[in-house]
Amino acid sequence: MYPPKFDYYRAESVDEALSLLGEHEDAKLLAGGHSLIPVMKLRLSDPGILIDIGRISSIKGICKDDDKVMIGALTTHTEVEKSADLPAALPEAASWIADPSVRNRGTVGGNVAHADPASDLPTVLLALDATFHMKSASGERSVAAGEFFTDLFETALEENEILTTVEVAAEGAGTGSAYAKLFNPASRYAMVGAAASVSVNGGTVSNAKVAIGGLVNCTKRCAAVEAALNGGGTDDAALDAAAKAVLDDLPADEVIGDMHASAEYRRSVAPAMVKQALAKAVARATS
Numbered sequence: 001m002y003p004p005k006f007d008y009y010r011a012e013s014v015d016e017a018l019s020l021l022g023e024h025e026d027a028k029l030l031a032g033g034h035s036l037i038p039v040m041k042l043r044l045s046d047p048g049i050l051i052d053i054g055r056i057s058s059i060k061g062i063c064k065d066d067d068k069v070m071i072g073a074l075t076t077h078t079e080v081e082k083s084a085d086l087p088a089a090l091p092e093a094a095s096w097i098a099d100p101s102v103r104n105r106g107t108v109g110g111n112v113a114h115a116d117p118a119s120d121l122p123t124v125l126l127a128l129d130a131t132f133h134m135k136s137a138s139g140e141r142s143v144a145a146g147e148f149f150t151d152l153f154e155t156a157l158e159e160n161e162i163l164t165t166v167e168v169a170a171e172g173a174g175t176g177s178a179y180a181k182l183f184n185p186a187s188r189y190a191m192v193g194a195a196a197s198v199s200v201n202g203g204t205v206s207n208a209k210v211a212i213g214g215l216v217n218c219t220k221r222c223a224a225v226e227a228a229l230n231g232g233g234t235d236d237a238a239l240d241a242a243a244k245a246v247l248d249d250l251p252a253d254e255v256i257g258d259m260h261a262s263a264e265y266r267r268s269v270a271p272a273m274v275k276q277a278l279a280k281a282v283a284r285a286t287s
C-alpha cells in the first residue's frame with residue numbers, strides 16, 4: 001500500500017525543524033517512521049509535508065548525569081535495550097518491542113508522541129515519573145509524565161513543538177523497576193502492559209509507582225495498587241493483594257476491547273501482569 005503524496009524536507013537541527021514547522025501548516029515530523037508511515041498508508045493521516053528529524057544528532061543517545069538520565073528523543077529502542085544506565089524497566093520494555101527492524105528504527109520520541117494505548121514506553125515512563133522536555137519557536141518547557149499522556153493518541157505536545165529529551169531518575173540502591181506484558185503475538189504490541197518501580201528498605205515498600213497500559217485510552221497510574229503497597233511487605237501474599245487492587249483502578253466501563261482481546265479478558269489479565277511486574281521490581285530492589 002502506498003502512502004498519500006507528500007513533500008519531504010530534512011532538518012539538520014532542532015531549530016531548523018522548528019522553523020520548517022512554522023513555515024508549513026500541514027507538516028508532520030518524521031522520526032523512525034514506524035508509526036507515521038503505516039497510518040499514512042492506511043489513510044488515517046495525510047500530512048502533505050514530512051519534516052525528517054531522523055539525523056539530528058543533538059537529540060540522539062542516552063546520557064547519565066549523577067542521579068538523572070537524559071534520553072534523546074531520537075534514541076532508538078535498540079539503544080534503550082542495550083543501556084546499562086537506565087532504570088531496568090526501560091531496557092526490559094524496549095527489548096520486547098516488535099522485532100529488530102522496528103527496534104532499530106523506532107525512536108523513544110516517536111513512540112511517546114504517537115501515544116498508542118498499546119505501546120510499551122508510555123506505561124514504563126509513567127511509572128518512572130519521567131519528565132518530557134519540549135521545544136517550540138517560543139521557547140522550551142517541561143511536562144511531567146502524569147500530564148503528558150492525555151488521551152487516545154493524544155499528548156501534551158502542541159503542533160509546533162518538538163520533544164527533545166525524556167528525563168528519568170537513575171535507579172539507586174534499594175530501588176527496582178520492571179515491566180511485564182501480555183503481548184499480541186502478531187505485532188508484539190501490549191494487550192496488557194504493567195510497569196512498577198518500588199523502593200524497599202528493611203522489607204518495607206515505599207515510593208511505589210505502578211502504571212498500566214493497553215486497557216484504557218492512555219496509560220494510567222494505579223493509585224489503589226500503590227496505596228496497597230506503600231508501607232507493606234514484599235512477601236507473595238502482600239504483592240498478590242496489591243496486584244488485585246488494580247481492578248479498583250480499572251472501572252469495567254473504562255476498559256477498551258478490540259478484535260485482539262475483549263475488555264473483559266484484558267481486565268481479568270491485569271492483576272497477573274501487575275503481580276509479575278511487582279515481583280521483578282521487588283527482586284531487583286533487594287538484590
Ligand SMILES: Cc1cc2nc3c(=O)[nH]c(=O)nc-3n(C[C@H](O)[C@H](O)[C@H](O)COP(=O)(O)OP(=O)(O)OC[C@H]3O[C@@H](n4cnc5c(N)ncnc54)[C@H](O)[C@@H]3O)c2cc1C
Pocket residue numbers: 028029030031032033034035036037038073074096097098099102105106107108109110111112113114118119120121157161162163164187188189190
Ligand atoms: C510491526 C510493528 C510492531 C510494533 N510493535 C510495537 C510494540 O510491541 N511496542 C511498542 O511500543 N511499539 C511498537 N511499534 C511501534 C514502534 O515502537 C514505533 O517505532 C514507534 O511507536 C514510533 O516511533 P518512530 O520513531 O517510528 O516515530 P514516527 O513514526 O516517525 O512518528 C510517530 C509520531 O510521532 C511524531 N514524532 C516523532 N518524533 C517526534 C518528536 N521528537 N517530537 C514530536 N513529535 C514527534 C511524528 O510526527 C508522528 O506523529 C510497532 C511498530 C510496528 C511497525
